[in-house]
Amino acid sequence: MADPTCLFCRIIAREIPATLVYEDDLVVAFRDIAPQVPVHVLIVPREHLVGLDGLEEAHRTLVGHIALVAQRLARELGVAETGYRLVANCGPNAGQTVFHLHFHLLGGAPMAGKMV
Numbered sequence: 200m201a202d203p204t205c206l207f208c209r210i211i212a213r214e215i216p217a218t219l220v221y222e223d224d225l226v227v228a229f230r231d232i233a234p235q236v237p238v239h240v241l242i243v244p245r246e247h248l249v250g251l252d253g254l255e256e257a258h259r260t261l262v263g264h265i266a267l268v269a270q271r272l273a274r275e276l277g278v279a280e281t282g283y284r285l286v287a288n289c290g291p292n293a294g295q296t297v298f299h300l301h302f303h304l305l306g307g308a309p310m311a312g313k314m315v
């Protein structure tokens with residue numbers, strides 16, 4: 200169920216513009232409005248989930264699908280060889296600002312700082 204107050208639900212519904220790079224029946228991927236590296240794409244499920252913490256057993260396939268979409272986009276966007284990160288911030292300490300589950304696909308330049 201879409202949330203009409205949710206920014207990413209509104210992007211998915213094409214009510215707010217974004218630069219889409221991929222979509223299928225489960226996810227939409229679009230360029231981050233404030234890219235941190237040359238390739239910064241958000242992979243977002245069509246279903247409104249608040250974040251990683253909103254996942255349930257029924258979403259097992261969705262998460263695997265997102266990982267494979269990330270791999271595909273990394274190849275298509277030319278960062279697979281040089282390397283990339285897939286990051287999902289969950290909650291305040293992680294710095295989550297949009298409360299619709301999304302994964303950041305980051306690549307195209309060395310990333311400063313290695314958290315883990």
Ligand code: AMP
Nearest residue numbers: 217230231232233288294295296297298
């Ligand atoms: P997070 O801080 O992990 O919740 O990530 C939210 C991301 O959404 C940030 O990297 C923002 O730059 C990005 N963002 C916010 N508004 C938009 C928008 N209208 N279009 C694309 N990306 C956006």
